[in-house]
Amino acid sequence: MKKMLIIFVLSFTTSACSTLVSNAAMGFTDNLTAAVLNQDDPTLVRDGIPTLLLTMDSLIEGSPDSAALLAAGAKLYASYGAIFATDSIRASRLTARARRYGLTAMCESYKPSCDWPNSTYDEFVATLDGIGARQSSYMFAYGFASLAYLRAHSSDWNSLAELPQIEALLNRYLDISGDKVDSSVYTFMGILLTLRPPALGGEPERARVFFERAIAESDGKDLSAKVEYAKGYAKLLYERELHDRLLNEVVNADPYQDGYVLSNVMAQEEASKLLLEADEYF
16 A cells, blocks of 8 residues: 555646646656655655645646546545544545545546446446446546545445455456556555455455565565555464564565655555564464
């Protein structure tokens, strides 16, 4: 999830800004993206995001039917709500807005999705075959926003009942994305499959496969995938040896990998905290 913190910049500089700024400005925004990805001060980024949240809201207010802007807004709010909102009520509110933006983006690009909130599982799945590569980026935004929302509401069993729908959605995303797949989706699938314990429908062994695929896709450079693996799988199944090995690998790794610096620094901070709490948990 940590890697998705920077998606708001990617969204803003591609889907949104491509329609709002000149080609000359695009060079600046591309550089801004790289700078944020490689920033090693999470507090600096955290303090800067609220301005972008309000900016995104104003852009959507002016173009409420722009699927690109809505998808960018969904990812921005989901990232901030999932990572920086420590208050549960605030996280709930922010991720709810993210999901609304994501659903509206899908609705603007694929009309059958407008009925998703009132659909049964079978009705929902029946609509997925009609989604093609053209809508894949909007599907990804909605899936990410939904996962952030459901994670923020993990104590609400009514919300978790939606997990099979989001799993089906992300599987469809993988089917249609081909070589353009965002590898973060493998981490998302691992998280999704471990939000519930096995006795209540969770599938940790399937999740393990996805977490390991996420690590492999980045050649181990994305440390956040290992943290999610430790939290979602090893901690859930009380596998202390795996838990500590993964987290120690994160703590001892070089975070300065191009494109991963910010998420890696945050992953190392979380790994250190989890290791300190391990004796009490296990």
